[in-house]
Structure formats: C-alpha cells, structure tokens
Amino acid sequence: QSALTQPASVSGSPGQSITISCTGTSSDVGSYNLVSWYQQHPGKAPKLMIYEGIKRPSGISNRFSGSKSGNTASLTISGLQAEDEADYYCCSYAGSSTLVFGGGTKLTVL
Amino acid sequence: EVQLVESGGGLVKPGGSLRLSCAASEFTFSTYSMNWVRQAPGKGLEWVSSVSSSSSNIYYADSVKGRFTISRDNAKNSLYLQMNSLRAEDTAVYYCARLHLFGSVPSCMDVWGQGTTVTVSS
Numbered sequence: 001q002s003a004l005t006q007p008a009s010v011s012g013s014p015g016q017s018i019t020i021s022c023t024g025t026s027s028d029v030g031s032y033n034l035v036s037w038y039q040q041h042p043g044k045a046p047k048l049m050i051y052e053g054i055k056r057p058s059g060i061s062n063r064f065s066g067s068k069s070g071n072t073a074s075l076t077i078s079g080l081q082a083e084d085e086a087d088y089y090c091c092s093y094a095g096s097s098t099l100v101f102g103g104g105t106k107l108t109v110l
Numbered sequence: 111e112v113q114l115v116e117s118g119g120g121l122v123k124p125g126g127s128l129r130l131s132c133a134a135s136e137f138t139f140s141t142y143s144m145n146w147v148r149q150a151p152g153k154g155l156e157w158v159s160s161v162s163s164s165s166s167n168i169y170y171a172d173s174v175k176g177r178f179t180i181s182r183d184n185a186k187n188s189l190y191l192q193m194n195s196l197r198a199e200d201t202a203v204y205y206c207a208r209l210h211l212f213g214s215v216p217s218c219m220d221v222w223g224q225g226t227t228v229t230v231s232s
Contacts, residue, residue, distance in 0.1 A: 036218035
C-alpha cells in the first residue's frame, strides 16, 4: 500500500491550464481505470472532482478533466480561476478492495 | 441534502481507545459501502477502512489492521470506527465517506463528512 506519487506543488496564472500527474504502479493505476481526484480547500473536507479516470460528478465544471497513460494518471484544469487554488489528491483502486491515495499537490493560482 | 456527520474525536493517551461515529442522512444508507479516511496534521489523505453495505466484507489498511474495527448499524444509519491501542501516529482528522462502487470494486468516495479530530498524546 505505497502512496501514489504526485508533485508537491504546481502553479499557474488565471486563464492558463495546468496538469497534475499521479504515478502509481502496474498493481494500482496501471491495472484499473479507477482513479479519482479530490479537491481540498484549507480546513475543509475533500470534494470529488473526477472518478473512474475521466468522469465528472454532477455539478463539476468541465474545466476539470482526467486522463491516464500507463501507470500515470493526470488531472488537467483549464481556464484556471482563483477558486481553484487548493490541494488536490489522486486515489486509485489497488486490488483486494483497498484504495491508495497520492501524497497531494498544492495548486497555487498566481 | 445528503450528509455525513462524524463525532467522537478527542484527546486520548497512547495505548488508549476511542470510538468514532458517523451519522448519515438523506440517502439510503443501507445500500452503500462506507469508508473511513484520515489526514494527519499537514499531511495527505490515507484510506483507513471500508465496510460493505451488509457488513459482509470489511477491509483495513495495514497501518491499522488488528487495532481498529469498522462497523455499521443500518437501522441507525450509522458508521463506527473502534480504535484501540492508539499511537501518536494515529493523530489525524478522521473522515467518513460514502463509497461508490464500480460493479463490486471500490471506485471513489462521493460524499464526505466534515471530519472529527483525534489527538493521541500523553
């Protein structure tokens, strides 16, 4: 149950696009299309942004999109807005009904 | 509004025990698998445990296996986490979360509570 690897921080200016990577192994990210992404503002609970790799829950802006290549999943946020500044976590099914999270990425909107 | 409300956190000495509760409302609790996820101060999220809708399947992270017990009472729309032999490294905000399944496999957590804080310190 080793954590997935995410960059500690990313940044971008309003209106730009950014991508956050999430690297796992052939036992988790690489084997299943079951990566989810969560947004967490300081002092708040996480919020589901992307699930099953590419799907958006109802109410989530289409500025948020997910993808995967091999053992790495990615979250792309286009048209960056100030309110997107938050921590982002990926999560993957890891077999045997267990889940594993990434270490989190702090997004700064410049 | 679909809601999860945790309670039961607090300060406990190393080696002590604590029982967390999570009250669910505005959804059919008995048809969903449920999770506990924790977050140590300044750290990332860590999946702790999950229980299926009927309690027939229960899973734990290696870090808590043998010390924590997850359970649920569908009649009371409630989820629990009994934590024994607590250690300093168990200090965290504990969230309960509704688990969305892809078939029979855990997919994501689509509803989260606000969290309850557990501090293990002498």
